[in-house]
Amino acid sequence: MSTSKKLPLNSILQGDCIELMNSLPEKSVDMIFADPPYNMQLSGELRRPDDSHVDAVDDHWDQFESFAVYDAFTEEWLAAAQRVLKDDGTLWVIGSYHNIFRVGAKLQDLGFWILNDVIWRKTNPMPNFRGTRFTNAHETLIWCSKDRNAKGMTFNYDALKVMNDDIQMRSDWLLPICSGGERLKVDGEKAHTTQKPEALLYRILTAATNQGDVVLDPFFGSGTTGAVARKLGRNYIGLEREEKYIKVAKERIRKVQPLSPENLEVTTSKRQEPRVPFGSVVERGLLSAGQVLFDSRKRYRARVRADGSLVASDISGSIHKVGARLQGASSCNGWTFWHFDAEGQSVSIDVLRQQVRAEMN
């Protein structure tokens, strides 16, 4: 092994990531963040209800002939990543259901040892326009060590805990997608179809690296990993095939102002009061389908159905909608409007919401 070879710190190498990784000295990087192509298999075009066109990810780099071809590619880059990783280093991979199961299985096969899977919950995902699925509101990250017996991996437990208002950081992270001013544009068009938000990399690098560590990103794209690494005082190595992305990334990273070491303290995340849908009150059995609700003056009555909708004569819908329709109002807060009978007492359904909220904390 030639660890004497100098690492190309804080630069972007152009070319095939597998060849490039194999040209780097083995056991030389502290962490790898990889955002490989997802191999989405889209068929037709998709339009929003207003007939506008959805700009899908149809880049040539996301096209693979078959699962077999994708798997072979995955195995190659993972093996190269394993070689270049220090024994106490870790690998992060992000993906969606299109590819993440294949990537996860393959990295287990190669001997990587999964430490956590982490869910990035998007605050503002693209909705499902045709009403045929659940909103695809998350992506999955896998965090793993080089092998089962690896020791000494960096995990800044306390920094993460502080970041999370002194509560142990969970495996589900709520973060917005990359939009607004952060989204890089070239001639008014997005510079990269799948630019990741800096907040995501901020949390990953804070959790799993230390100042001065070397972070390798084999699918560098628009350079989010490099930008955040520079900001946080980590060294990056970016690998990228496409000239146009490298150009964008270089300019982007150049503009980043590194934080001074004493300012590398973390910002606290805002915690939002969780919204409680009425359906979850029914789902959890706090009220059951068939039960009758009424308003405080008992002028209106409605029956609860299994899906959390209410029925009153020929009207059905959510607690809010039915409350509004019965009163002839344009809106209604169903939580305070509706009551149920508890041993002869009329009780607002809002107490059930508080009960659910209590369970959520």
Next chain:
Amino acid sequence: MSTSKKLPLNSILQGDCIELMNSLPEKSVDMIFADPPYNMQLSGELRRPDDSHVDAVDDHWDQFESFAVYDAFTEEWLAAAQRVLKDDGTLWVIGSYHNIFRVGAKLQDLGFWILNDVIWRKTNPMPNFRGTRFTNAHETLIWCSKDRNAKGMTFNYDALKVMNDDIQMRSDWLLPICSGGERLKVDGEKAHTTQKPEALLYRILTAATNQGDVVLDPFFGSGTTGAVARKLGRNYIGLEREEKYIKVAKERIRKVQPLSPENLEVTTSKRQEPRVPFGSVVERGLLSAGQVLFDSRKRYRARVRADGSLVASDISGSIHKVGARLQGASSCNGWTFWHFDAEGQSVSIDVLRQQVRAEMN
């Protein structure tokens, strides 16, 4: 194929789930919920799929072999599940990072088509005591159809939207783990180590099945699937190897009070309402040939012809086609687009459709 064979509805069959599934008629169940074992690598020790312990000294049973055996087991039960599933049926599988990537890859290999992956976020997960990882606060579900070209799968989109206060249901679900009174005990000890909460199955069955559907659970355990199926008016078939779990499950399900059919009615989609051709509106004299229609902002006009087609300058065709062509849109819902004049009021032609539908009942 012997579809004449009677299904053992609402019962638990004891034995190996693969053999039992293969003994059932093919294409006979509407939905499968599977919570397969993932006991092979917990706490760092290796276990076979039958839960027997591997002594690392005499058994040259390495990690690779462990995965290979688990994969073979996974492939077998998934293939059996695919056979017994109706063409428009769906499969749900739940797992953690220990097994879900292997299961997901294998089901893709078998041709299942993923519709969503869904994250069960736990309100009250077990904290990570050693502080070396993120709190493992979620499990992953995969929802898939039998193959890529499957059609007609049940998804009660509107019911789930109501359940979620009129906002489309997302792929991340926040639900408590099974505890308290719901947790089954035998002699003061947990009856089953991985008993799933009823709220989870409630949401799954509400989303992906209809009343009277047949739900198969090949890893029945303490019978959560059966209990919720009975409550929601679905038929269940449970497969389970262990006598002790069957006993617990039977007693549990016996106590469940099924909801009455009227409370099980759920918010339905407009797509399920009978189709009314525009021609029949004209035919019945609700509109007459020669009448003029216009859009809500009165930018476009068209004339009704005797056959129910519209004419606008040089364009003619259905209400949808003419609406689309006039706007330069790729499609248009003519029912909501066009209006007619009723005593000075602009009225949507959709009210005429509703009138026809009412007459049809």
Next chain:
DNA sequence: GCAGCCTGTGAATCAGATT
């Protein structure tokens, strides 16, 4: 200046029946 309205958009495996 500000509140309110309108427009644009994001890693998407996004229909089903009839001819």
Next chain:
DNA sequence: CAATCTGATTCACAGGCTG
């Protein structure tokens, strides 16, 4: 079986414009 036709369908933000 393929092409055609009917007609159902969106949430959270950011940014710009209007009154």
